[in-house]
Amino acid sequence: GAVVSQHPSRVICKSGTSVKIECRSLDFQATTMFWYRQFPKQSLMLMATSNEGSKATYEQGVEKDKFLINHASLTLSTLTVTSAHPEDSSFYICSFQGAQGEKLFFGSGTQLSVL
Amino acid sequence: SQQGEEDPQALSIQEGENATMNCSYKTSINNLQWYRQNSGRGLVHLILIRSNEREKHSGRLRVTLDTSKKSSSLLITASRAADTASYFCATDAAGGGNKLTFGTGTQLKVEL
Numbered sequence: 001g002a003v004v005s006q007h008p009s010r011v012i013c014k015s016g017t018s019v020k021i022e023c024r025s026l027d028f029q030a031t032t033m034f035w036y037r038q039f040p041k042q043s044l045m046l047m048a049t050s051n052e053g054s055k056a057t058y059e060q061g062v063e064k065d066k067f068l069i070n071h072a073s074l075t076l077s078t079l080t081v082t083s084a085h086p087e088d089s090s091f092y093i094c095s096f097q098g099a100q101g102e103k104l105f106f107g108s109g110t111q112l113s114v115l
Numbered sequence: 116s117q118q119g120e121e122d123p124q125a126l127s128i129q130e131g132e133n134a135t136m137n138c139s140y141k142t143s144i145n146n147l148q149w150y151r152q153n154s155g156r157g158l159v160h161l162i163l164i165r166s167n168e169r170e171k172h173s174g175r176l177r178v179t180l181d182t183s184k185k186s187s188s189l190l191i192t193a194s195r196a197a198d199t200a201s202y203f204c205a206t207d208a209a210g211g212g213n214k215l216t217f218g219t220g221t222q223l224k225v226e227l
Binding site for chain 1 (some may be wrong): 159
C-alpha cells in the first residue's frame, strides 16, 4: 500500500504557540488529503478536506482560522494549529485516497499536548 | 449524522477464538470499509465491501453487508494476540464526495 509520512509524532507546546504538522505521501501523488482529529478512545472526526492548489474545505464546526491547512504540492499537506490551547490537545491524523479513490492511507498520527 | 455505531464498544477474547464486531449506519452508501488502529497509531485499511456485495473474505477476515438493515459485521477467525487493536467501520455515503465517516469503534483485546 501507499506510504504516508506524518511528523512530528508527538509535540508538547505551551498555550498560545502555533504547531505545524506535516503529512507527505512518499510514493503517490495525492490530489486530495483529509485531516482527522481523534480524542482518546473515540472515533475519528473529519476536520477538513485539502485539495492541492486550492483552499481546504472545512467541516462544520471546525475553525478555519485556527486550523490552517496548506496543500502546497501533490505530496505535501500541512496542518497548523494556531494559538493552541489545552482544548486543542488531541491526536491528529492525515490521510489520502488511493488511486481508485476509495480506501484511505493514513499517516501515523501526531499527538498534540498543549500545556 | 452519518456516523456509524459499532458494538460492542469493547471485546475481550482468548487467543484462538473468533471475534465479531458489528457496525450500523444511517444513510445509503457506495461502500463500507473496515480499518484497524493500534494504540497511538494511524489506521490501516483491512477490507472494503461495495453496496452491491453481501460478503467478502480476506485471509482470516470475513465481512458481511446488509444494506436493507444498514449494517455490517467483521469476523476475525482464529484470533491472535497481535489482533489486539481498535477496529473501525467507515462508510462512503452515496453522493458524499468520497468522504469517509468513521464509526465509534470496537476495542478488541485478545489474551494469550
